[in-house]
Amino acid sequence: MDDNDRKERFSLAYIGAVAAHAGYHLSELYGPDKDSVDGLLMGDEDGRPRIEFQAKATSRGVLRGNRITFRLPVKNYDDLRVRVLWPRILIVVVIPPEDTDWMVHSEEELRVRRCGYWLSLAGAPATTNRRTVSVRIPRTQVFDTQQLQTLMERANRGEAP
Numbered sequence: 095m096d097d098n099d100r101k102e103r104f105s106l107a108y109i110g111a112v113a114a115h116a117g118y119h120l121s122e123l124y125g126p127d128k129d130s131v132d133g134l135l136m137g138d139e140d141g142r143p144r145i146e147f148q149a150k151a152t153s154r155g156v157l158r159g160n161r162i163t164f165r166l167p168v169k170n171y172d173d174l175r176v177r178v179l180w181p182r183i184l185i186v187v188v189i190p191p192e193d194t195d196w197m198v199h200s201e202e203e204l205r206v207r208r209c210g211y212w213l214s215l216a217g218a219p220a221t222t223n224r225r226t227v228s229v230r231i232p233r234t235q236v237f238d239t240q241q242l243q244t245l246m247e248r249a250n251r252g253e254a255p
Contacts, residue, residue: 097193104196105151105187106133108210109237116239118246130173131182135246143250146182147212148174153191160233162186162211165226175218181249184213184229185237210237212245214255 095103106122113120113135122133130148137143148170156162164186174182187210189196198205213231221227235241245255 100193101151101153101187101189102149104189105149105185105210108187108206109133109135109147109149109185111206112210112237112239112242116242116246118242130170134180135242137246137250139246139250141250143246144180145245145249145255146178146180148182148184149187150184151187151189153189156186156188157233161230162188162233163228163230166229167226168221168223171215171218171221171227171229174215175220177216181214181245181255182216183245183255184215184231185210186213186231187237211235212237212241212255216254 106120110120117137119136119138120133121136123131131146132149133147135145135147150164150166152164156164166184170184174184188208190207195207197207211231211233212235213229215229248255
């Protein structure tokens with residue numbers, strides 16, 4: 095498996111661990127990624143909340159003060175900003191540059207280094223860029239158990255993220 099495939103699998107494992115801890119189901123989508131959706135987060139509550147997501151992983155220096163800055167392909171940007179039935183978010187998992195630092199595990203613990211951040215691009219303006227768009231994610235928007243629960247509660251009420 096090449097480095098990009100490993101990073102992608104690692105980001106999905108991180109998202110899956112957060113979803114399981116928060117009590118939600120993760121369904122990965124396989125096949126051609128034509129709509130910039132890598133998976134679904136789903137709940138069992140009344141209303142069956144659902145959030146679609148695009149997962150990205152990076153080991154580049156994206157942490158800048160109180161935000162991360164990530165260069166997102168224009169196609170993904172456009173797919174994530176349009177009006178859709180289900181809420182969509184971008185999840186960027188930041189990992190250390192060296193794969194030996196990604197995680198530590200023993201009989202006592204499993205520790206994953208760094209974390210993921212989420213961003214809703216719903217309603218974002220169109221871009222004239224041709225290749226990438228720099229998106230800025232507040233570092234307060236950590237993709238963790240509490241924030242996922244809040245996102246799913248909002249989705250269950252029909253509110254945007």
